[in-house]
Amino acid sequence: MKTLALILSLVLTTSLNLAQDNIETYSIAIKIDNALNNDGHMLIGLHNADTFMKGKGIQNSKSKITDGVVNITFENVTPGIYAIMVLHDANDNGKMDFDTSGMPKESYGMSNNPMLFGPPTFTDAKFELLNEDKEIIIRF
Structure with missing residues (x-):
């Protein structure tokens, strides 16, 4: 009986892991091309409705500014509704x-x-990530 329970739990655990591996993920490329200067850094956050305006996002990036331009990409993002x-x-x-x-x-x-x-x-800021990579241009 213990052996049967162990086998069943291993099969279920393996199938759940495989199901999670099959989830498609995409990237969101963000471009900012009009920074007023190169001082400091750009702090960029990918948010959902639960994290928006409440602190750190579900993914975050800190980037140097070069000639007023920043390019970053958030990888492995599951489809959903987000804001940057x-x-x-x-x-x-x-x-x-x-x-x-x-x-x-x-x-x-x-x-x-x-x-x-x-x-x-x-x-105001939400967008939907469906079944392809997305590029977003942010202006100040």
Whole structure:
């Protein structure tokens, strides 16, 4: 009886692992080509509805800026609905800085490049990753 239970658990574990290996993943290439300067780094996050505006994304990248341009790619992303958030962390302190009135002191952008007068929402920036790689251009 113990042998039968062991065999069944091994078969189920193996089939679950194989099922996870069959999930297609894609890449999301992000290009920023209008940074105001090369100071600091670009902090780029791939977010879902649960992580948007709440901290780190499900994937994150920190990139140097060369001649106002940054190119990064998030790999192995499963199909779904996502948003990209970008911060030009010019002073390299790892966070967005605000002035005394609460306005951001550093440039930022997001997927879909919405023009907003207030905090961004996931709905403003969301896009769907279906069954092919995606390229997104973010403007400040």
